[in-house]
Amino acid sequence: MNPDGDGLYMRALTAFRESVTYRILKKPNRSYDALEPFCSSIPEHVEGQHVFHRTHAQLGLVQVAWAKMLLQRDDPGKAATHLRKWISQSPQKLSTLERLTMREVNVTIANALRYQGDFAAAREYLEDMLTEADANDVLNTGHVDLLCNLGDVYCELNNPGKARELLSVGLGQLRAMHSKNSPWLTRLNLSLAETYLRQSSTKEAEEVLEQIQECSQRGYHLTSFQKLRLQVSMARIAHLRRNWSTALRYWTGSLQLIEEYPFGVGHTTRVIHYSISTVLSELGELELSSKSLAESEKMLRSGGCVHWIAGLTSYWDKHVRSARSIL
Numbered sequence: 001m002n003p004d005g006d007g008l009y010m011r012a013l014t015a016f017r018e019s020v021t022y023r024i025l026k027k028p029n030r031s032y033d034a035l036e037p038f039c040s041s042i043p044e045h046v047e048g049q050h051v052f053h054r055t056h057a058q059l060g061l062v063q064v065a066w067a068k069m070l071l072q073r074d075d076p077g078k079a080a081t082h083l084r085k086w087i088s089q090s091p092q093k094l095s096t097l098e099r100l101t102m103r104e105v106n107v108t109i110a111n112a113l114r115y116q117g118d119f120a121a122a123r124e125y126l127e128d129m130l131t132e133a134d135a136n137d138v139l140n141t142g143h144v145d146l147l148c149n150l151g152d153v154y155c156e157l158n159n160p161g162k163a164r165e166l167l168s169v170g171l172g173q174l175r176a177m178h179s180k181n182s183p184w185l186t187r188l189n190l191s192l193a194e195t196y197l198r199q200s201s202t203k204e205a206e207e208v209l210e211q212i213q214e215c216s217q218r219g220y221h222l223t224s225f226q227k228l229r230l231q232v233s234m235a236r237i238a239h240l241r242r243n244w245s246t247a248l249r250y251w252t253g254s255l256q257l258i259e260e261y262p263f264g265v266g267h268t269t270r271v272i273h274y275s276i277s278t279v280l281s282e283l284g285e286l287e288l289s290s291k292s293l294a295e296s297e298k299m300l301r302s303g304g305c306v307h308w309i310a311g312l313t314s315y316w317d318k319h320v321r322s323a324r325s326i327l
Contacts, residue, residue, distance in 0.1 A: 009055040039066040053095040060101035074304035076112035115305040119156040126150040148191040152310035160198040182220035228257040270299035
C-alpha cells in the first residue's frame with residue numbers, strides 16, 4: 001500500500017518542480033500550465049483518502065504557488081477559494097511542516113483579501129498568525145513578510161502609528177542580531193516608509209527610502225517589485241512636495257517598471273497614468289496630460305487585484321483626484 005495515496009506526494013512534487021523550472025526560465029504561462037491541471041483536480045485526489053502529513057503539506061505548497069499565479073492573473077477570489085479548501089482538509093493536529101505551510105496559505109489568503117479591498121478580513125488573518133508566531137520567528141523570511149503585510153494593512157485602515165510600531169519591533173530585532181540581511185531590511189523599510197507617506201510626512205519617508213537606495217548602490221539586489229515600490233514611493237514624495245519635474249521622472253520610471261508584469265496591474269497602471277496626467281497639467285503640458293488621462297480612463301473597471309501596492313490605489317488615488325478637482 002502506498003502511504004501517499006497512489007503516488008499523490010510525488011505527483012504534487014513533480015508539478016511543483018516543473019512550475020518552478022519554467023518560472024526560472026521566465027516562462028510564466030508554461031509555469032501556470034504545469035500546475036493548473038493538478039491543482040484543479042486536487043479535491044478528486046484527496047476525496048475519501050487518508051492523506052499523510054507530508055503529502056498534505058506538499059499539496060498546500062503547490063496550491064500556494066498556483067494561488068500566487070492566480071493573483072498575477074487578476075483572480076484573487078479563485079486563489080482564496082482554493083486555499084480555503086486546503087485548510088478545510090487539514091487535520092486537527094498539524095505537523096511542523098504543515099504549520100509552516102499553513103502560514104504561507106494564510107498570508108496568501110490575506111493578500112488576496114487585501115488586493116480586493118477587504119482590509120479588515122485581511123487584518124484578522126494576519127493578526128491571528130502573529131499571535132501564533134514563535135518568539136524567534138523574525139529569523140524567518142516568512143515572519144518578516146507577515147510583519148510587512150500586516151503593516152501595509154494597518155496603513156490601509158488608517159492606523160499608520162500601529163503599523164510603525166509593529167515594523168519598528170521587527171527592525172529592532174534585526175539590529176539586535178547585527179543582521180545586514182538586505183532583503184529583510186528592504187522589505188521592512190518599504191513598509192515603514194509607507195507609514196510616513198500615509199501621513200504625508202515626506203521627510204521621514206525619504207530618509208527611510210534613502211537607506212534602501214544606499215543598499216542598492218552597495219550592490220544589494222532589489223527584486224523587480226521592490227524597485228517598482230521604491231519608484232512609486234519616491235514619485236509620491238516628489239508629488240506631495242509639488243516638485244513636478246522630479247515627480248514626472250519617478251512616475252514615468254514606475255510605468256516602465258510595471259511593464260515587466262504581464263498580469264494583474266490594470267488598476268495600478270491606471271493610478272500611475274492619472275498621477276502623470278496631473279503632473280503634466282501642472283507643468284503646462286496640457287495635450288500630453290489629456291493623453292495620459294485618456295490612458296487612465298481606458299483602464300477603469302471593477303474587480304480583480306485592485307490594491308496591489310499599499311496605499312496607491314486607495315488613499316493616494318483619492319488624494320490625487322481630490323487635489324486635481326480643486327485646481
